[in-house]
Amino acid sequence: MTKAWIVSGAVAVAALVLVAANYHIVTGSTVSGVTFQKKMSMSLSETFVNLDSVGNMPMIVARAQYPMFVASMERAITATEDALVKACGKDIQVGMSKGVVLHRCGQPANVETEDFDVEKMRWRTGLLVHVQHGLVTYVSGR
Incomplete structure (x- = not known):
């Protein structure tokens, strides 16, 4: 024991x-x-x-x-x-093929209006991307 x-x-x-x-x-x-x-x-x-x-x-x-x-x-x-x-990859590809320069995708969580700060953007997978509150904002090179 x-x-x-x-x-x-x-x-x-x-x-x-x-x-x-x-x-x-x-x-x-x-x-x-x-x-x-x-x-x-x-x-x-x-x-x-x-x-x-x-x-x-x-x-x-x-x-x-x-x-x-x-x-x-x-x-x-x-x-x-x-x-x-x-997760936004396909949406990003479609937007880039249409020549979209600024685009957002994702499911924002508890965000009414979301402005993004250019200084907080980072390069990810060849795009300039800003991620905040579940919302992805990307800028393509076009």
């Missing part, structure tokens, strides 16, 4: 260490409950992150104090943006 408790305790501790080493445990007022963000590399640093404290500091300070968390969030945002651009 005692050995069973020791083994189950050791397994539980090992599982907790693996979770702590592979995920950021994110809390804060903007997060309902606890959210797990995958770390870019296995480490026990930056395991517990309060989103309120990270969100209220300048980006350069956040990158200095929480480099792994900021990098993993940027990676997640870029992956989401790439998926939206890929």
Whole structure:
């Protein structure tokens, strides 16, 4: 009976260490409950992150104090943006074939009117693209 408790305790501790080493445990007022963000590399640093404290500091300070968390969030945002651009691929091709210079596609989430900032546009798959709130705005080269 005692050995069973020791083994189950050791397994539980090992599982907790693996979770702590592979995920950021994110809390804060903007997060309902606890959210797990995958770390870019296995480490026990930056395991517990309060989103309120990270969100209220300048980006350069956040990158200095929480480099792994900021990098993993940027990676997640870029992956989401790439998926939206890929989902709009056919619409983009049709628009470019018609000579459309500025076009939008996607399902905007909770956005009444969406203006885009040219300075925030990025080159993705050969197009100048801006992604915000689920809405993809692209500018073709034509």
